[in-house]
Amino acid sequence: MKRHGEGPIRIALLGIGTVGSQTARLLIEEREELSARVGRDITLVGIACRNPDQVHYPWLDETLLTTDIEGLCRDADIVVELIGGLEPARTVVMTAMRSGACVVTANKALLAKFGPELYRTSADHGVDLYFEAAVAGAIPIVHPLRESLAGDRIVTMLGIVNGTTNYILDQMTTEGLDFDVALRQAQEQGYAEADPTGDVEGEDAANKAAIMATLAFHTNVVIGDVTAEGITAITAEDIAAATAEHKVIKLLAVIENGERGVSTRVYPALIDDRHPLASVHGSFNAVFVHAEAAGDLMFYGRGAGGAPTASAVVGDIVTEARHIVQGCTGPAIPTYRDLPHAPLDAAKAAFAVRFVIHDKPGVLATIAQEFASHGISINGVNQDLKPTTHDPGYSGELQQLRVVTHQCDEVTLRATVDAVCKLDFVTGTPSVLRVLED
């Protein structure tokens, strides 16, 4: 660790976008209050950005702005990395820690990719690395996992950790919109970016899932260990079928520590409308935790946005500053367990599969027989809904047939669905959704 003297604690801020500007504002406007909480003066010594000439805020002394990241970091006790992306973020953060500075970051992609190296470097150099803002924005989840639940064993975590997709699914549910229309609305409202790929394909949620799994199970989980499925295939018909069964569709990060190892996945799932996660609306996030002793817990709040995310960043700065005053660090990210990763194909789930069929006698029996011959037990079948799909080679009326299974293997389910799709009365692409069971 740096030989931090008795002078003010020096903060270097890297990046002055949506979150960076709110972080700078809080550090400047709340300096006195924050210093009281720390027990020593904390001071923002500089802000690195690409184009200092273009940055203007009424509360900002523009002489703080610089393009010299390296020089700024050399002189700081705490480096706050809000530039995002993998490089130069990785090099900057590693260099800062090696030189004895503490780091605060909101960079989920960085942590999900290079977490093991970063956590090790933080421990080796006796400096803090905090990242509350990287998972679910303002929602305190990293502190609770690192500290409050440090005496318990986490069994499962379910997270709605991407506000964009939750907003889109919520709009589809309440307004009956199709995915494309809901996405366009989300873009117009500023809830989705012009290129929404990272959100709607589940990649953003997958990064957060890797970080949460590492903290929850004390083992290294990186982005390459996560299987992610997005929401682009969800249709208004899926939503209608869910509503009819008193369920909602949510994009979930699902983290489990089971017999065959750690499973970290992101997928859209059907959940009961009385489940606490079902009432997470709009762009809000929530993380549901099931721990052996604590039972069920849920954390809810704003998962994105400048001020909420800055609240988490400044909370981390205060925590690290207090440690500097005390001459200590917080708990290292302990990855003392070396748990295996459960193979995806062996993962079990219940499924809701929706087929479009040419309606004729014997269809249900034939499909049920196909599931039975694969050893999958059926929980329920529903043939009420009319599809909007068209089949140009068929003159009769099309019908939807929805099969909900009991728990079964992913790989067996896929083989069964493939077999059913080869039957001559089945048309179109089936919809396959996992069902969260209580």
Place this chain on the structure above:
Amino acid sequence: MKRHGEGPIRIALLGIGTVGSQTARLLIEEREELSARVGRDITLVGIACRNPDQVHYPWLDETLLTTDIEGLCRDADIVVELIGGLEPARTVVMTAMRSGACVVTANKALLAKFGPELYRTSADHGVDLYFEAAVAGAIPIVHPLRESLAGDRIVTMLGIVNGTTNYILDQMTTEGLDFDVALRQAQEQGYAEADPTGDVEGEDAANKAAIMATLAFHTNVVIGDVTAEGITAITAEDIAAATAEHKVIKLLAVIENGERGVSTRVYPALIDDRHPLASVHGSFNAVFVHAEAAGDLMFYGRGAGGAPTASAVVGDIVTEARHIVQGCTGPAIPTYRDLPHAPLDAAKAAFAVRFVIHDKPGVLATIAQEFASHGISINGVNQDLKPTTHDPGYSGELQQLRVVTHQCDEVTLRATVDAVCKLDFVTGTPSVLRVLED
């Protein structure tokens, strides 16, 4: 602080009731895992209880049991106080801290009464005092307030922090029961004690409110600063009237930092059924936080019970043990602000007042005039519901008249209700409930 050596960290457990026994079990059964998290062996050196002969558990080495609290504490690095009540708890905890031991406690009454003295002693002697289990059981709220939100300003907190009353109100809502019947059921189910006073009169929630307000606003708030109103006056009619307006009644701890100071109160309130707190059912607890930068947050989970509360206690033990290994302490409970307490009478709220009246022309106009002459603006009036009240001196049909006000002073509201009750067509006792506005 004690000169903690390199040997195992020694835990003394005081009390082996519901929470104590689960804490002991976790410390014994999870010793290896917890030691890995701490980075040093942690060991339970003894358990103080009144009647060691009567304590038997398959996992318990009974030689750990002792009646000698003093001797046990003298030899411990961390003293875990789970005996409850004010004495001997206070003396034991103070003595432990003065001798350099860290303390974990779940004792809300102790903290709400002697918090300032305890926090100061902990800071003066450089030892940790943690108490996650004292507020809302297993729900991480103390760590988030002390650390995650350390960079933000909390404006309001609303807590459902008493599981017994939430269970009773929930039963009244879903089953249409009267208070007495719901209470009896809660007692039969083990959700309420034989003497339920502390819960149903709001005292337990008031203790937790004092602790939360101290942490939220960095100022000393003790039980004497809290105004508490329980749920014994809530009737099935109140519940029915709430349901008709898409509202639910919840016993809330309400903590605000307003222009006139800190206001810390406990009362039953009407909240909109779409509010996140409305979906907190049964004996679950939840704490809703509104912070300037973070916006709305909610923390949800089990507020009581042996294993959930023990999870919070053991989390605190791990946190303190990590500090001992590092030779530091966590942040002191900072009460650097000396905020005034807002006078109750000046507190503002919206109210729903239900009068029982002899129905005759002009009644509504007369009551409305009474509110107007006191300067209270009315939001809505409802005269639909029939009361179950009887008035022996009146032969006509009784009716209920329900007035919902806009924000007004507590003291003005009370004067208005008193004046209305003096009108000759008003009978019985009015029901007065605060309305939580969005």
